[in-house]
Structure formats: C-alpha cells, structure tokens
Amino acid sequence: MTNSTAPSRTRVWLEPLAIIAFVMVVYPLLIQITYSNWLPHIGLAFAMLWILAGRLRVWVVIAFILARMNGAWINWTFFPHKYGYDYPPGILSWRVTLNADWVTVVLGQLDILCALLGVLYLQYRKVRPDQLGETVGMVQLHVAALITAVLGGLKDTFYVLYVHDPLLPHVFSVFFGHFIGVMLVAPLAAMLIERIYRNGLSDVLAEAVLWMFPITAVLLSSASAIGGDGGEILRRLLLVGVVVMAIRHGWRGAAISLAIVSVGLQVEALYDRGLQSTVVIQSFVSVAGVMGLLFGTARDELVGQRIQLEGELQDNRELRSQLVSAAFNAQKVEVGERRELALELHDEFGQSLTALQAYLRVAKQNGSMPPFDTLQSLTDQMRNNIQGVLERLRPSVLDEVGLFAAIDRGAVRGVANAAGLEFTTEMQGDARLLSHLADTQELMMYRIVQEAVTNIVRHSGATECSVRLRLSERSGQLWLFADVRDNGVGRVHMLTQGNGLRNLRQRLLAIGGVWHWSELNPGLRMHLLLRQDLGGVATIVE
Template identity: 35%
Template sequence: MDQNLLTSDPPRTPHRSSRATPRLGGAMRDIGLGVLSMVAMAAIYVPLGLFSFFHWMVASGVLFTALWCMPRRWWPWLFAGAILARMINGAFMGASSGDPGPFLQYWPGPLQFVLDNMLEPLLIASGVLLLQRWRVFPKDPMSLDSMARIHLATAVSALAVVVKDVAYVLVDGRIGDVRLDSIVDAEPVMGPGIWATLAAFALKNFLGNFIGCILIAPLGAWISNPAHYSPSKPILSSAIRYLLPTMVLYLLLSLSRPGSNLGELLRLLLMVAVVLFALRHGWRGAAISVLVASIAIAVEENVGLPVYTPIRLQMFVAITGAMALLFGAAVDDMRRGVALLRQANAEAAALTAKLHASALRNLQAEERERRRLAADLHDEFGQNLTALQTHLKLAQRDFVESGRTAVVDNLLELTRNMRRNIGSVLESLRPAALDELGLYASIERGQIRRLVEEAGLEFDAHLEGDARLLSMLAPVHRHAAYRVVQEAVTNVVRHARASRCEVRLRINLRNDALWLFIHVRDDGIGGADGMRANHGLTNILDRVVALSGSMKLADMHPGLRLHTLIRQPFAEFE
C-alpha cells in the first residue's frame, strides 16, 4: 500500500501545481498592469490637475477617456490613480498657499476630503456608463449620432461633478467670504449675492469639465480605432502646415493689442478656421483643431490682458468645440454615404452590364435559332413541296384523262398556298431582303411596305444621317432594328385604324458608339396608355433594352409615335 502511495501521489502533485502556477502568474501580471495604469493615470493627472488649461478641466477629460477606452476591470486602478493624483495636488496647493487645512494639510475636514477626492472619479464614470448603455464605444466608427451621445454623456459627467462641487461649498459653509472668492476665481455674472456667486461657480465648473471631456474623448476614439490611423497622416500634416501657423498668427495679433476688441474679431476668425478644418478632415480634423484653438485661447487669456470673464470664454470654447465636432461627424457621415452611394452605383452598373450581356446573348441565341429554323424549313419543306408540285404536274394528264381535273387543280393550289405560307414564315424568321438589300432598303422596299400597302395605308420611309454607318451595324443590331420596325408597323396595321404610317431612321456616331434612332408614327386613334401593355411593344422593349437602348411612346393627337434608340459600342463594330 505504501508503495502504491509512493507511485500514485507524485503524478497528481505536479498536475495541481501546473494549474495553480498559470493562475498565479496571470493574477500577478494583472496586478502589475493595474499598478502601472494607476501610476500612469496619476502621472498624467497631477500636472493636468495643476494647470487644467486654466479654465477647462482637461484632467477630467483624460479620466473620462481612459474609463471609456479601457475595460471595466481596470477601472478601480484608474480611480485609485486619479484619487492619488488629487491628493497630491491638494497637498501641493495647501503647501504653496501658506494656509494649509486642518485635515491632511489642505482640506477643512474628512467630509470635504471625501467630496473633493473620492467622489469625483466615480461621478465622471457616470457618463461613461451611459455611453456603454447606449453601446457607443471608441473603437466603433464615429457618426453624428454617436458624437451627439458623447456630448450628452460628457454633459452628464460634468453635471454630476458640479453637484458634488456645490455640495462641497455648502458643507464648507463659507459662502461669500474670501475663501469662496478663491474657489470661484471669477466675478459674479448673475448679479450680487451668495446664490448668484454660487451659480457662477457651478456654471464655470460645469463648462470647464464639459470642455475638458470633449477635448480629450474624440482623441481617445481616434487613437483606439486602428481604422482611423490610415487618414491620420494627411490630417496631422495639414495641422502642421496650416493650423499651427494660423494659431501662432492669432496669438501674435491678439497679444500685440491686449485688452482691445481685436480679440473678439480674432476669435471669430479662429472659429471659422476650426469649422473649415472640420469640413476638410471631418470629426478628426475638428478634434485636433478645437484642441489647438483651446490652447491658443488659454495662452492668450492668461498671458495677455483678459477681455472676457472666464465663463464667457468657456462658453465660446464649448460652443465652438461642440458644434465643430458635430459638424465634422456630419461631414464624415455624408462622405460615407457618398462612398456607399458610389459603391452601390458601381455595383448597379456592373449588374446592368451583366444583364445587358446576358440579354444580348439571349438575343443572339434567338437569331441563331431563327436562322436554323429558316434553313430547316427552306431545305426540308421547300424541297418536299417542290417535289410534290412536280409529281402533281406529271400526274395532271392522268387526272385529266380520268375526268378528275378539279382534284389535281385543288392539290396544285394547295401546294402553292403552302409555299406562300412557308415563304411568309421564312420571311418572319429571317428576312431575305435584310441580308440582300440592307436595313433601310429592306424596310423601304421589302415585306414591311407590302404589309402596309396591302392594308390600304400610305407608307413613307426616310433615312437621316450618314447612310454608310448602316453597314457598320452588327447582324444582331441590324436584325433587332428590323424587328422593332416590323413589330411597330404591325401594331399600326392591326390596332391604330390609321390611314398613314411613317418610318424614319437616323444614324450617327456619338461617344465611340453607333446611335440608331427609329421613329414610327401613324395618324390613327392613339392611346399610348392602352398600347403599353401590348405584347408587340413588350417584344420591342425587350430587344431595345438588350441593346442598351430605350423606348418612348407618346400620343401625337392624332396618332401615336414610337421612338426607340439602339446603341452599338465601338468594340462591337464589325
């Protein structure tokens, strides 16, 4: 038994260890990556929290974007990094102010510490959770709808932070004194009084957090989606060549006359530059142009002599940035729509070409079958009828001598009728005059004229254009044109109740293709709507469409006009 234990235990022990080792290694790797993300967040958040572009909270935008771009399992580490950075910034500000607070050298008490440090990262995550609920992710293609939802989500995060900031001020209990003035950092814009000052403070913080988020979140979406990398080089190149010199010129002009009304005009021109860049490069161009413009405005506002209150300046940046991003997203949507439309048109053109080729092959197969049937009828029935007629003539004397002349005469008449009928069938299958005389002559002097005149109608045929081009028509196009005239004239004879029928052909060379126009007109009762369902017109339309043509039918009062076009590409010339 001991031996069995000795031989059976060792294989199980390494097996359990092999399972535990990868799990432990994966956990240690996750912890290491989490600590690294926390340190990175703190390292980015600390300087941004101290400067914050002076009037907009870019640190909040960095945290919002990081939460949006990273999986939720990394959120605790990001929260920890942001809280650590805020604690470091608080201690630094307390030490630099010379008036440290009683709690951790900056805050008045534990409640203020929690409100100022612990809650803000969690409140910023509210907008990110809303984006995830709407299924708007940074790796997805950016559309106008998703950009609008990003703006709404950033506004929700900014509003949640502002509620916390107002609660902090109320808990601190020092509204209206110098301490509040140092927090507000702005003159009241809504009238005198504590509540007006508090409202100005809330509006300023809301705009600052909102701007910080809309400045950074589009850049995060840009970086997160590899599909956005391919057009990045021309955008960055245009920014360096055109956008940066514009911003430098803006700073030089605005700082040359600080405090003047020139700054207002320059800001309007700056907004125009942002919009033009968004029009050129879409929402990515808007993202980079708004970021550069905000930096230029912040530098101008804090280096030069301020003209506006911070709130008015924030509103300018917020409105310009939001509208530029939405406009850029709309431009990208339009471009994607145009690209899809072009692709659909190309696919439709390719499908049309395939259908045309298929219809043309069917038409060619029909003509081949007509030719075969005509040859078979001519060879078989024609020869048999000739032989029958010959035998009847040889036997005619015998029938006459036996007094049965009427019988042989009836048989001979029957054979002649059969020959005429077969000739008509052969003419309908493959007009001999078409090959012997050509298209126009076969219409003007052939079976079509006889059909009209036998019906008691006046017939006119005209040819316009270069008659030599008719010889360049391929057999399938020539036969199709003849069939079109034949069907149209047959409809006139059978249904129009007309006294006159006119056929006009016009042929010319356009865009490396032969264009053959066929007009058939009568002076009958008209009725184009009723004729459109006619089987003969359906045959005409099928032939014309197969040859990349078109057909129009119109009432002429009196009469009806059939206008058809047959096109033969240059590549199909004989």
C-alpha cells in the first residue's frame, strides 16, 4: 500500500513546486519584452490556467502572485540602468511592495485574476485546448481573450482615475496587450501540449523559418528605412504572410507566423522610437491575429470535412461492393436451394409417385385393387415430402400465428427444449406493427433466429437462451430488432459461421440488415436489425 501511494504523494508536492519555480524564473524574463505591442506574461498565465485545470490552478495563481511581488530582482540585478532603480543590485522588490499603498498592490495582482476569469469562461463553455481546430473553439478562445482584455483595461482605468493621471492611451494599450498576449501564447501552448496538433508541426515550423522569418525581417527593415506612410504599408503587407501561412497550414501556420510578425514588430519598436503609437501597432497585430487564426481554423475544418467526405465515399463504395456481392451470393444461394428442392421433389416425391403409378398399373392389369395399407403409406409419404418442401419455402406457422408466436411456440422452442435449454422469449414495443412486417423481413428474421438457436444448441454448451424482439416506428419506418443471447462458453473470435448463418447473413445484407455479435460474461449476444418502410419496402441501414 505504501509503494502505491508514495508516487502520488510525491507528485502532489512536486507539481506545485515545479509550477512556482517555472513562473518565478520565466515571469521576470517575459517582463523584459513587454515594451510595446504585447503582454506575453498574461498569455502565459492564461495558457497555464487553461491547460493545468483542477487543483493546479490554485498554484498557478499563487506562483504569479509571488512572481509579481518578487519579479523586479532580475530587473534590478541585470538591468539597473534601464529602469533607473537606486536599490542595491539583487535586492528583492518586497521593499517597493511594502512601501506602496494598498490600492497599487491590489491592482498589481489583478492581472492573474483577469486571466483566470477568461479561463473560467472557457470552462463554462466546455472548450478544451484540443478543440482549437474547430471554429467554435477558436471563436470562444477569442471571446475569453476579450474578457481578459476588457477586465485588464477596466483595472488600469481605475488605476488611472485613482492616481489622477490622464493616460487613456495607456488603458487602450493595456487592453490590446492583454488580448494579444492571450491570442499569441494560448494557441502556441495548445499546439505544443496536445498530441493531435504536433503531427506535421515540424513542416510548419520549417516553412515559417525558411520563408516567414526572412520575409518579416526584410519588410520591417525596409519599413524602418523608408518611414512614413510607405513604411506603414510595408508593415501591413505582413498580414499577407499570415494569411498565406493560414491557407497552407491552417491555424497552426497562422499562430506561428503571427508570433514571428509580433516579435519582429517588438524588436523594431525597441530600436525605432519614431514608430507610430503603440495602440496602432497593437490594433494591427490584433486584426491580423484574429483574421489569421479564424481563417486558418475554417481552412482546417474544410480540410477535415473533405477527408471525412472522402472516407465516407470510400465506405459507400465498399458498402455498395458488399451489397452487390451479397445480392449475387444471395441469388446463388437461392438458385442452389431451388436446385436442392427440385432434386428432393424428383428423388423422393417422384419415387413415391412412380411406385403409386406402378401399383395402379399392376392392379389394372390384374383386375384387382392394390393393398390399402400400401396406398396409404405412399400417399402419406408424398404428403410429408410436399409438406417438408413447403416448410422450407415458408413455414406455415408464420401465416398461422405470426413471427413472435412462431418463435415462442413453434419449432425454435422445440429445438431448445429438446436440448434441455431454459428458453425464454420477450416481445417489446408495439406488437400491432407485426401485421405491417413484410414477408421477406418476417421470414428472414425467423430463419436467422432459428439458425442462431440451433447453433447455440450445437456448439455453445449453454443452459439458458433468450430471444427478445422489439418493434418500433421511427420517421415513417418500421424498425425490427432481435436480441439472441446465451450463457455458453462461446467467444466472438472463436465464432465460426456455417453455411446456414453465412447464407442468411448474405441475404440479410442484401435487404439492408445489420448483424452484430458481442461477448457477454459468460456467453454471446447476437443483435440483429431490420428496417423497412411501412409500405413494406426494405431500406438500407447506414
């Protein structure tokens, strides 16, 4: 017991520690690249909360709160001149936190709450990371990103009003920064985590590195050199690259190319202070991202639908081939049965008729009557032969009492009782629909049940056998189900169908029936479905 629980307890402690360590290291580094057009640490928080569901979400929140309170130590240690801090290198930011007023401290910790509320929306909509390949999933991700962005903008609006600093452009920048951070990082994280998205990912990355990266570098370098409206036009051309990657590789291509474009704009903003306002750059990235990701998702869905359609067409071709083969085999079986009946009539009935004619000819020549017992025996034999042939063509009990009663009180029960089986039958649904059952379906169902019970008697070693019929009307069609099960020792992989079952299955497929075997514990279960129009015309079951 100790060995089985020790790994789980270890994991319970290691996972939170790993999350805190990861965030404490990565968060300060991401802060260094939040200069203008994105807030990747918000996207990281959102992605971790979305992917690490359940109890780990609490630790993600704790980790980002700690990182936010303690995140300046890297800035002060490695970038003291950039931020103008006069604290000794390496000092923790707790001094700043303790010296700040409570409103500033609380507002500084609300970014993680904004991301959490966006993730909770996705949880409410039941959107998982593996659903980004669907348009609905991608749209809901953008709605969650918008929720996170609106809450982040409202938070900073309150702060602007609190400090009486008219920095409304800063509020818009925060809004776009939150939105872009989620829109960039969350798809990339899902792409790396979900196995279904990693298939073929190397090809997407290779094309992005070989084409999108150099094109982005050339366009942005030229834009910085030209400047003005010409430079802005060159930057807008980057949207074409995002769309092309979306066309070629779906939303994954759009996400990777959008990340390359955003990084390029970030680098350009770091070295060119003469660019247009941050909000203009952010709006461009937002529009490009939304268009590229949604367009890529729509492309993926179309490709998936095409593949599915091709698969269905292939299945239809195989089904049509099976139906043609089944119809041909059923016709061969029918011809064979007719030949057997003809031979039986010729051999047995013909012999009896020949003997009767011989007796009558001798009696006529001798002028005497043949023995009555002899004539009676010949006529009984002829009648039995005729009756046997007629029963093989169509059991009279079906016309006399109907399908269910024929199974419950006819030859099927007789075979089961003779073998010592406990045989039970049950009729479910609307029994009045039996009168609408076509002769072909009725005879087919009777024959299959009869053959199945015979196989149980011969091969299963069962002590119990049950037959359940169910009739229902669905969309103007009559659905007939049969369930035959036993408690024997049979297994599906051991099931061998003799000529009787094989021939019946071919005929069943030819009229659109479905036949399925499954294992019980113990025993086997045969599930049979026939479907026909209420007018009596059988239809194919898809």
